[in-house]
Amino acid sequence: xxxxxMGRQPQTTQVAMSPGEDGLIGIPFPEHSSELLSCLNxxxxxxxxCDLTLTSRGARYxxxxxxxxxxxxxxxxxFGAEEGEPGDVGSVGxxxxxxxxxxxxxxxxxxxxxxxxxxxxxxxxxxxxxxxxAAQLLGIQCVADACRDILGETKGExxxxxxxxxxxxxxxxxxxxxxxVQSSRRKRDKQHILKSRLxxxxxxxxxxxxxxxxxxxxxxxxxxxxxxxxPGGQNGGGQHAGWEPGVINGSKHWxxxxxxxxxxxxxxxxxxEDKMGPPPLPERGGVAGGGRKRKxxxxxxxxxxxxxxxxxxxxxxHMRTHTGEKPFQCSACGVRFTRNDKLKIHxxxxxxxxxxxxxxxxxxxxxxxxxxxxxxxxxxxxxxxxPLCHKAFVREDHLQRHRKGHSCLEVRTRRPRRGxxxxxxxxxxxxxxxxxxxxxxxxxxxSPPPTLGRSPFLPDVDGPxxxxxxxxxxxxxxxxxxxxxxxxxxxxxxxxxxxxxxxATHGPPGPxxxxxxEEEEDNEEEEDEDEEE
DNA sequence: CTGGGGAGGGGGCCC
DNA sequence: GGGGCCCCCTCCCCA
Numbered sequence: 001x002x003x004x005x006m007g008r009q010p011q012t013t014q015v016a017m018s019p020g021e022d023g024l025i026g027i028p029f030p031e032h033s034s035e036l037l038s039c040l041n042x043x044x045x046x047x048x049x050c051d052l053t054l055t056s057r058g059a060r061y062x063x064x065x066x067x068x069x070x071x072x073x074x075x076x077x078x079f080g081a082e083e084g085e086p087g088d089v090g091s092v093g094x095x096x097x098x099x100x101x102x103x104x105x106x107x108x109x110x111x112x113x114x115x116x117x118x119x120x121x122x123x124x125x126x127x128x129x130x131x132x133x134a135a136q137l138l139g140i141q142c143v144a145d146a147c148r149d150i151l152g153e154t155k156g157e158x159x160x161x162x163x164x165x166x167x168x169x170x171x172x173x174x175x176x177x178x179x180x181v182q183s184s185r186r187k188r189d190k191q192h193i194l195k196s197r198l199x200x201x202x203x204x205x206x207x208x209x210x211x212x213x214x215x216x217x218x219x220x221x222x223x224x225x226x227x228x229x230x231p232g233g234q235n236g237g238g239q240h241a242g243w244e245p246g247v248i249n250g251s252k253h254w255x256x257x258x259x260x261x262x263x264x265x266x267x268x269x270x271x272x273e274d275k276m277g278p279p280p281l282p283e284r285g286g287v288a289g290g291g292r293k294r295k296x297x298x299x300x301x302x303x304x305x306x307x308x309x310x311x312x313x314x315x316x317x318h319m320r321t322h323t324g325e326k327p328f329q330c331s332a333c334g335v336r337f338t339r340n341d342k343l344k345i346h347x348x349x350x351x352x353x354x355x356x357x358x359x360x361x362x363x364x365x366x367x368x369x370x371x372x373x374x375x376x377x378x379x380x381x382x383x384x385x386x387p388l389c390h391k392a393f394v395r396e397d398h399l400q401r402h403r404k405g406h407s408c409l410e411v412r413t414r415r416p417r418r419g420x421x422x423x424x425x426x427x428x429x430x431x432x433x434x435x436x437x438x439x440x441x442x443x444x445x446x447s448p449p450p451t452l453g454r455s456p457f458l459p460d461v462d463g464p465x466x467x468x469x470x471x472x473x474x475x476x477x478x479x480x481x482x483x484x485x486x487x488x489x490x491x492x493x494x495x496x497x498x499x500x501x502x503x504a505t506h507g508p509p510g511p512x513x514x515x516x517x518e519e520e521e522d523n524e525e526e527e528d529e530d531e532e533e
Numbered sequence: 534c535t536g537g538g539g540a541g542g543g544g545g546c547c548c
Numbered sequence: 549g550g551g552g553c554c555c556c557c558t559c560c561c562c563a
Contacts, residue, residue: 310544313550321542341553342540349539369556370538377536397558398535 040067041117053098054113059106061113065097071116073139101138108134115143 043049043064050062068075101109108123108130115121121143123131132147134140299308300315304322309315317339320326326336328343332350337343345366348354354364356371360378365371373395376383382392384399393399 307543311546313552314544316550318543338541340551342542344553346540366539367556368554372556373537394536398537400558402534 037117037119040064044113044117051097054109055098055100055102056104056106056109057102059109061109063113063116067116071140073141074137076139104134104137105130107131112138112140112143115140121146 044062044067047062050064052063052065052068054061054063054068065075065079069079070076105127107127111121111123111127111131112134121131128147128151132144132151135144135147299310301308302315302318302322304319307318309318320338326338328337328340329335330337330343330346330350332347335346337346348366354366356365356368358364358371358374358378360375363374365374376394382394384393384396385391386393386399386402391402393402
């Protein structure tokens with residue numbers, strides 16, 4: 001949704017126009033998200049629409065709850081719990097709340113606020129540790145990670161996977177940032193990624209009620225702070241704070257000494273890191289073996305869901321799944337799509353084009369996959385068999401639905417045929433894995449399935465008073481939350497210390513697929529032996 | 534409960 | 549490297 005009064009000139013070259021003459025067109029505004037952040041920062045500095053005041057040892061900072069909730073797990077959980085109980089405290093959306101954060105150094109808090117609104121962390125190396133501590137307390141993991149990188153600190157036990165993640169995620173620090181400067185194109189992408197992350201992390205809510213506050217008290221900043229601020233002031237002239245070349249160039253001469261550092265927020269992979277290590281294993285086991293040949297394209301990691309996206313140019317496409325941006329609109333019915341090829345397929349509905357005819361009957365299909373499924377009907381092949389009740393299905397997803405639907409409990413009376421060379425044998429390998437009963441799955445200690453596919457944030461079902469459901473979804477880290485004194489918004493359900501419960505430290509799924517296949521194979525082998533006996 | 538269509542999303546290939 | 553095109557998988561919905 002672009003704001004006409006806010007966005008710049010739309011990228012008319014990327015306008016997706018459908019064949020229709022008078023149809024609606026979707027005009028993307030790539031700069032919208034960055035300008036939105038810039039505008040928010042201007043509002044913060046002017047004290048406009050600020051509905052949250054942070055205090056630290058006498059210093060006061062006006063800010064926006066939605067922005068803080070977008071960048072900080074602490075505030076997200078805090079406000080999430082708060083809004084989950086309407087009628088709780090009258091502060092909800094009704095005025096300016098005050099959060100006292102005396103355990104966070106004022107300089108660090110100021111730096112984190114700047115980061116929240118500019119995507120750039122400007123700190124002195126001497127204050128690095130304070131910022132690290134503050135970022136940990138407030139659950140701003142990317143900042144904490146970057147600080148750890150700079151400080152050369154290693155994490156605690158069992159964090160190896162996290163460090164690997166960091167390497168893949170490519171937090172750009174120090175000289176490595178110059179790689180970004182060299183490529184304005186990549187920079188735009190990274191900018192888009194970060195803004196997308198913000199727009200993703202921030203639930204779609206109505207704007208907070210207007211609550212003008214007094215002039216924003218300038219935080220006590222370290223000497224040299226302004227010197228390294230973007231020229232012309234933050235966001236001056238509608239520029240994109242934190243990503244302008246001037247900002248980057250201002251940090252060219254970084255040294256480990258007591259000079260301010262500019263730490264770019266989470267970005268994509270740097271080119272150097274692109275070369276680090278082999279690309280991650282495919283999610284499904286069937287591909288690596290004998291399916292399509294995997295081209296060694298540069299994998300990129302989504303800064304939002306941490307998913308590895310294979311293929312050059314695929315990350316922007318993936319990011320639209322988080323931002324909800326649908327630039328491609330059907331001229332006939334107005335339905336919007338995130339991808340041009342999906343719109344193209346959709347248009348077949350209106351044109352009547354069904355490019356996949358069945359050679360055996362008059363049936364024609366919109367998708368090649370539908371034809372493939374349809375051909376199974378003619379052949380009579382039902383390659384997808386329930387391992388428990390042995391009911392066979394034409395389609396794999398129907399088998400999955402069968403397994404999920406009524407939790408097939410029928411006794412296994414017949415062993416599935418092995419090596420029958422049925423249609424989709426290779427697919428069966430993966431479907432067998434998916435068909436492992438829950439009891440087996442638990443016995444195998446399979447990692448929990450990725451839950452970031454469609455809804456990044458799980459609904460608050462039956463959790464503790466302060467929702468921690470989103471924590472494992474936001475990465476394997478669960479920052480400890482101290483007893484931060486918060487006035488104006490009362491956290492229902494008890495003290496905030498409960499936030500510190502590290503209830504989730506899920507690692508990446510790992511080689512679960514091959515594991516499961518081996519288990520299944522082993523079971524089959526055992527059964528073979530039993531049968532022979 | 535099942536078959537089928539549509540849509541969303543990821544990956545490979547190619548330009 | 550970005551983007552188009554295609555294939556594939558998965559999920560949702562409907563009859």
